[in-house]
Amino acid sequence: MIAVDTNILVYAHREEAQFHAVAAERIAELAEGRATWAIPWACMHEFYGVVTNPRVFNPPTKPAVAMDTIDGWLEAPRLQMLHESADHWIILTRLLRESKAVGGRVHDARIAAICLGNGVREIWSADRDFKRFAGLAVRNPLRDGVA
Numbered sequence: 001m002i003a004v005d006t007n008i009l010v011y012a013h014r015e016e017a018q019f020h021a022v023a024a025e026r027i028a029e030l031a032e033g034r035a036t037w038a039i040p041w042a043c044m045h046e047f048y049g050v051v052t053n054p055r056v057f058n059p060p061t062k063p064a065v066a067m068d069t070i071d072g073w074l075e076a077p078r079l080q081m082l083h084e085s086a087d088h089w090i091i092l093t094r095l096l097r098e099s100k101a102v103g104g105r106v107h108d109a110r111i112a113a114i115c116l117g118n119g120v121r122e123i124w125s126a127d128r129d130f131k132r133f134a135g136l137a138v139r140n141p142l143r144d145g146v147a
Contacts, residue, residue: 002030003038003082003115005125006046008141013051013061013069019126019142026124026141031076040082040114042107044070085117099132112136 004027011023030037048070051061061069073079085091092113095101101109112133115123122137123130130138 001036001038001080001118001120001122003040003118003120003123004030004043005111005123005127005130006043006050007126008124009039009043009047009073010050011126011142013047013066014057022142027073031073031079033078036078036080037076038080038082038115038118038120039073040111042111042114044073044081046107080118082114082118082120084114088113088117091117095133098134101132105129105132109133 008023008026011017011019012027013024014020017023048063048066050056051066051069052063054060074081092109095109095113095116096106099105099109108127108129112123112130116133116135120136122139124139124141126140126142128138130136
C-alpha cells in the first residue's frame with residue numbers, strides 16, 4: 001500500500017505550487033485507481049494547518065476550501081486513513097533509536113511509524129528525510145517514475 005505525505009497533498013492543492021500539476025495528477029491516479037492507498041491522519045491535519053497558514057501562503061487557503069479538499073479525498077473509495085497502531089510506541093522508539101531523529105525529524109519518524117504499523121511499505125514524499133527510516137521505501141512521485 002502507498003501512503004501520501006503532507007507535501008504531496010499541499011502541492012496537489014495549491015495551484016501556484018511549482019509541482020501542482022504533477023502532484024494533482026498523481027493524487028487523482030490514486031483516488032481513481034483500483035489499489036488501496038493511504039493518508040496518515042497526522043498528514044491530513046498538517047495539510048490543513050499548512051495551507052490555511054498566512055505565514056506560509058499569501059493568501060492562505062480559506063478553511064472551508066481546505067475542508068472541502070479533504071472531504072473530496074475522503075470520498076475516494078480505496079482511501080484508507082491511518083492512525084497509530086497498537087504497537088506504535090514500539091515501532092516509533094525503534095525508528096528514533098536507529099535514525100537518531102530529534103527535533104523536527106521526530107514528526108517524520110511518527111509518520112513512518114504510523115505507516116509501518118499499518119502495513120504501508122512505500123510513502124510518496126518530496127522529503128528525503130524519510131529515507132532514514134528502515135522498512136519504508138520512499139518515492140518522490142514528482143520526479144520518480146510512477147506507474
